[in-house]
Amino acid sequence: MKKNNGWKRLGQAGWALALACSVMLTGCGSSETAAPTANPESSQAAQTQTRTIKHELGETVIKGEPKRIVALEFSFVDALWELGVTPVGIAQEKETDVEGLLGQKIEYTPVGTRQQPNLEVISSLHPDLIIGDLNRHKDIYQDLQKIAPTIILKSRNSTYQENLSSFAKIGEALNKTKEAEQRLAKHKEFIDEQKKKIPAGDSRKVMLGVFRADSLSAHGAKSFDGELLEMVGIKNAIQDAPEPTVKISLEQMVQWDPDVIFLVEADDALLSEWKQNPLWNNIKAVKNKQVYNVNRDLWTRYRGLKSAERIVEEASEVLYGKKQE
Missing domain, CATH: 3.40.50.1980 (Nitrogenase molybdenum iron protein domain)
Structure with missing residues (x-):
């Protein structure tokens, strides 16, 4: 576990990045009036480009923009949903878990429990990205990598700031860094407003x-x-x-x-x-x-x-x- 000063510095840096992004987005004006015409060549390039994502157990190369994603922790499901992505597979313990998390029912395939994900079911979904938890899934990381590109992040037994970092990393993996920064900026605004009322x-x-x-x-x-x-x-x-x-x-x-x-x-x-x-x-x-x-x-x-x-x-x-x- 990182020392107290460590996560405070991490939190300050993360909030600074989110705030800078928020200011930038505000200054850009309405995206509705300035939306560019879709460029087929740009879209094709986005699907073929590769990038290397650093995570808790090393580095993983991800191609294009993942669409079929398996999430093995609830905070990862939340992050994907906030970024506009519905996972194709989710690890859960009971049928009401995901509905309780998101506040609505969604279509997905259960892939075993968070403690014991079912590798066979995960493989049958043909995912292009798997997101696992360091505490629960480090021992099966290599097995998951054989199925699809896998990133391992902190969720269980992690701090609040470490969960914010995991959210940002998921945004990077999805090629949605700007969207993630914007959501983090909105979250910071919420925290700042609540703090004023205590x-x-x-x-x-x-x-x-x-x-x-x-x-x-x-x-x-x-x-x-x-x-x-x-x-x-x-x-x-x-x-x-x-x-x-x-x-x-x-x-x-x-x-x-x-x-x-x-x-x-x-x-x-x-x-x-x-x-x-x-x-x-x-x-x-x-x-x-x-x-x-x-x-x-x-x-x-x-x-x-x-x-x-x-x-x-x-x-x-x-x-x-x-x-x-």
């Missing part, structure tokens, strides 16, 4: 917890949602964890003593046990009735730009009583 004097610290069978998986300041909320001024209770998520005991939770808990009840048996313990009732969030249930898919699994914006809106609504518009 009360400066609010010193409360929040914790997102996912209950497992034997422990609570807490999302710290370096997690996707933790870093995202920090960007708008909502502080995380866990600032010094070396990893994005950490398994903690009830005693450790008491030590961090969050003011607000966003709770994902993946396994309510442990939560029921903790509620019988006096230590649980001594946590500030519990004493002040500041424990809120949140959707596990949205807060911990999707990790896309649109999902990030929905998380910020939901957190603002919970903390301040109304949706920050």
Whole structure:
């Protein structure tokens, strides 16, 4: 995991690039009135040109503009959708995953789970690009490369800034760099506007917890949602964890003593046990009735730009009583 200063520099650089692009696009005027006549020769050249994409496991040569794309993580599906591309294949765990992510049903072929993609099904789709996750798919990278050009990016257990970088890289792979920069600029504008609406004097610290069978998986300041909320001024209770998520005991939770808990009840048996313990009732969030249930898919699994914006809106609504518009 990169050190804190590292991802801050990455985030500043990424935002600077997006902002510069946004200014450039504004100065160009309406594309509707200045749209050039389609050039068949230019279109043909775009389909035959090659470019080398650097990613987490090396470099991959991509020819033309990929159309048949297999996405093995939800944040990649979100990125493709935001860039106007519908994947032909998507890894998922349940039928409602993609509809929950995008807010509508789309046509695609399931290609196994994110943990265990089905290589045979992927191959049958004849993709011209596969996008895999570093955490989940590094061991099958060579197998995926035999099927189609594959890029491996960060999604699971990555920071918010690393997900922004993955979005930009997908734009590059699709030959849609300008479109990706424009969407990132729009996202930055959203974050900046939300930040202005968070009360400066609010010193409360929040914790997102996912209950497992034997422990609570807490999302710290370096997690996707933790870093995202920090960007708008909502502080995380866990600032010094070396990893994005950490398994903690009830005693450790008491030590961090969050003011607000966003709770994902993946396994309510442990939560029921903790509620019988006096230590649980001594946590500030519990004493002040500041424990809120949140959707596990949205807060911990999707990790896309649109999902990030929905998380910020939901957190603002919970903390301040109304949706920050």
